[in-house]
Amino acid sequence: MGNGSGVGRPRASGAAASRPDARQAVLDAAGELFTGAGYAATTTRAIAERAGLRQASLYYHFPAKEDILAALLAETVRPSLALAARLVAGEAPAAVRLWALAYADIGLLGGARHNLGALYLLPEVSSPNLARFRTERAELKAAYGRLVAAAGVPPAAAGIRTDLVFGLVESIAVIRRDDPSLDVEAHVREGADGVVRLLGTGEPSDALRAEAHELLARLAE
CATH class of the missing domain: 1.10.357 (Tetracycline Repressor; domain 2)
Structure with missing residues (x-):
């Protein structure tokens, strides 16, 4: 999913993106989805939704799914x-x-x-x-x-x-x-x-x- 540069991706700058547990919430959600639904079948949107974040907030911490x-x-x-x-x-x-x-x-x-x-x-x-x-x-x-x-x-x-x-x-x-x-x-x-x-x-x-x-x-x- 991309080259990791994040070019053209929306970025969040509010509390949802920077709160201390946001990054861990993304990792927890991704771990569940990657090991359940599968890595290829899991989208960053699905991860963000499972983590309770906007997709832009996810990209604040991780520019790409990899x-x-x-x-x-x-x-x-x-x-x-x-x-x-x-x-x-x-x-x-x-x-x-x-x-x-x-x-x-x-x-x-x-x-x-x-x-x-x-x-x-x-x-x-x-x-x-x-x-x-x-x-x-x-x-x-x-x-x-x-x-x-x-x-x-x-x-x-x-x-x-x-x-x-x-x-x-x-x-x-x-x-x-x-x-x-x-x-x-x-x-x-x-x-x-x-x-x-x-x-x-x-x-x-x-x-x-x-x-x-x-x-x-x-x-x-």
């Missing part, structure tokens, strides 16, 4: 990327740090109000306007790779194991799409366990899980 998609996708990766940077730099056993990252990341994707991870398969994700999202997602995968390597996985297998780990983490989006009644917390725990199993270093223990939860709690302080 800009809304970019903002939504950023919400699925940036919190995990920030956590990953701290975990990669940490000193806890690599398996503990990997379990913690997978637990938090799967929880982010599975526990969000809308199943935004399902949008990863959209053809629009390859658009130049989504380059930053693709870069950040690649950086997150690379962080998983560093933890996989730090856990002692041989270099010849580390790339494949990282692919499998990252695929397992993101699979929550497809599973959630197919089963809206999914027990997210149970899936988060089992998913994190599965990630550690992919290391080939043995079954994750209760002690490992407890240490990972303590690590996440410290980082959240």
